Amino acid sequence: MKNKELQEMEKKLTCQSESAWREYSEKQQEKIFAFAQKYKNFLDQGKTERECVLAAVDLLEKNGFCDIAQKDTLLPGDRVYRTIRGKGLVAGVIGTEPILEGMNILGAHIDSPHIDLKPLPLYEDSGMALMKTHYYGGIKKYQWSTIPLALHGVMYNSEGRKVNICIGEDEEDPVFTINELLVHLSQEQLARKASEAVKGEELNVLAGGIPVQEKEAKEGIKLAVLKLLNDKYGITEKDFMTAELMLVPASRAKDVGFDRSYVGAYGQDDRVCAYTALAALMKVKNPERTCVCLFSDKEEVGSMGNSGAQSALYENALMEMIVKSGSPCGLWEFRQCLDHSHMLSSDVTAAFDPTYASAYDKSNTAFAGKGVCLLKYTGSRGKAGSNDAHSEFFGAVADIFAKNDIPWQTGELGRVDLGGGGTIAADMANKGMNVIDCGVPVLSMHAPFEVTSKVDIYSTYEGFLTFLKKMKKDIWD
Numbered sequence: 001m002k003n004k005e006l007q008e009m010e011k012k013l014t015c016q017s018e019s020a021w022r023e024y025s026e027k028q029q030e031k032i033f034a035f036a037q038k039y040k041n042f043l044d045q046g047k048t049e050r051e052c053v054l055a056a057v058d059l060l061e062k063n064g065f066c067d068i069a070q071k072d073t074l075l076p077g078d079r080v081y082r083t084i085r086g087k088g089l090v091a092g093v094i095g096t097e098p099i100l101e102g103m104n105i106l107g108a109h110i111d112s113p114h115i116d117l118k119p120l121p122l123y124e125d126s127g128m129a130l131m132k133t134h135y136y137g138g139i140k141k142y143q144w145s146t147i148p149l150a151l152h153g154v155m156y157n158s159e160g161r162k163v164n165i166c167i168g169e170d171e172e173d174p175v176f177t178i179n180e181l182l183v184h185l186s187q188e189q190l191a192r193k194a195s196e197a198v199k200g201e202e203l204n205v206l207a208g209g210i211p212v213q214e215k216e217a218k219e220g221i222k223l224a225v226l227k228l229l230n231d232k233y234g235i236t237e238k239d240f241m242t243a244e245l246m247l248v249p250a251s252r253a254k255d256v257g258f259d260r261s262y263v264g265a266y267g268q269d270d271r272v273c274a275y276t277a278l279a280a281l282m283k284v285k286n287p288e289r290t291c292v293c294l295f296s297d298k299e300e301v302g303s304m305g306n307s308g309a310q311s312a313l314y315e316n317a318l319m320e321m322i323v324k325s326g327s328p329c330g331l332w333e334f335r336q337c338l339d340h341s342h343m344l345s346s347d348v349t350a351a352f353d354p355t356y357a358s359a360y361d362k363s364n365t366a367f368a369g370k371g372v373c374l375l376k377y378t379g380s381r382g383k384a385g386s387n388d389a390h391s392e393f394f395g396a397v398a399d400i401f402a403k404n405d406i407p408w409q410t411g412e413l414g415r416v417d418l419g420g421g422g423t424i425a426a427d428m429a430n431k432g433m434n435v436i437d438c439g440v441p442v443l444s445m446h447a448p449f450e451v452t453s454k455v456d457i458y459s460t461y462e463g464f465l466t467f468l469k470k471m472k473k474d475i476w477d
Contacts, residue, residue: 047169056091104467140195150173150250343434364411365411
């Protein structure tokens with residue numbers, strides 16, 4: 001067999017994964033970099049789920065969307081949204097086909113691992129004011145010490161006035177940090193397992209060091225900090241008990257690498273998929289099928305609560321779209337609509353890291369720079385907690401990606417018995433929709449500084465847009 005024939009046979013019969021950068025011309029790569037810059041701006045504006053919703057609503061309204069409460073009826077082409085307790089969002093573009101024939105949905109989560117303050121966090125010890133914390137989501141605790149942290153959230157003072165807190169993001173702001181034990185005294189600490197190198201109760205945040213002038217004060221530094229907060233925000237220590245305050249990295253999204261081919265930032269799991277989904281939805285005009293973005297909270301802790309993906313409030317928002325579009329929407333009609341709906345569970349996956357190659361099955365993993373990733377299943381070990389998409393639906397999505405030149409790949413979340421993870425796919429599939437996980441491969445996932453490839457971000461955007469516009473109702477034989 002001649003070399004040329006052999007090459008043609010290999011190309012036809014084998015699965016060869018190439019760099020997605022080669023799929024784009026130099027002019028197209030300029031678009032990739034411009035898109036990434038807008039994405040970085042979005043990350044900097046929305047470091048918490050509340051801020052992410054506000055940033056998304058701002059973009060939606062600038063692109064012709066309005067609060068669905070402002071509409072009594074919905075017509076094809078209408079662009080509406082509804083917020084979910086300020087921490088979630090449903091946005092849609094009404095299609096020309098009856099909405100009961102099903103929707104094309106992109107579902108991402110907008111919460112990320114962070115460190116919450118305890119209900120009564122502030123205390124004084126050994127000449128320092130410190131704050132006690134309780135971490136949120138799966139983190140390596142040692143990664144959160146000795147880095148600059150910003151405090152975000154909301155409080156309500158004794159008068160019932162809402163106070164928005166954001167300290168550490170402005171160039172002139174102070175930041176916070178979690179102190180670490182110096183290496184000279186760390187012999188015992190270094191003998192601990194890595195998971196216990198820094199324990200949960202050791203994630204105490206440095207908050208102040210100057211006492212009030214009155215020497216009679218028992219805790220003069222703590223009192224001085226409370227006075228500063230009272231003077232600026234009108235709050236007292238008691239108000240911490242009802243507050244939602246979290247610490248996040250006080251750093252902005254950055255380009256990574258000599259060639260600036262990567263984005264490094266906090267919270268890319270899963271705001272990279274939220275932004276690409278949002279950008280895709282805003283690009284849709286007059287679709288055949290109604291197109292929807294669904295952004296949920298609490299995924300990192302099980303998607304519970306009335307802002308998590310399991311909440312009926314998301315169903316209520318979809319029902320409101322159906323009713324205002326003029327269709328009957330009893331339970332039967334709604335369930336039929338979901339039965340005909342298709343969804344990409346828009347969540348990230350692990351990108352292969354050659355430094356830690358033993359954690360992966362290299363032939364069945366996603367790679368940074370090779371395009372958007374479609375995952376048939378996630379879950380842990382024996383696929384526990386997984387959706388495990390049907391072959392018919394996977395094939396239908398892969399087909400429209402291929403026909404529209406979307407660079408895509410597939411993989412698993414690490415070695416079979418090593419670990420794994422879940423998404424909102426199973427929650428959505430339980431409602432009757434066809435669902436598959438689809439998103440951006442991420443390096444250093446759940447770390448304070450995660451890394452993604454700009455070409456993967458852009459191909460995910462293009463894949464989401466293609467799905468919204470091209471996915472049809474019927475996929476079954």
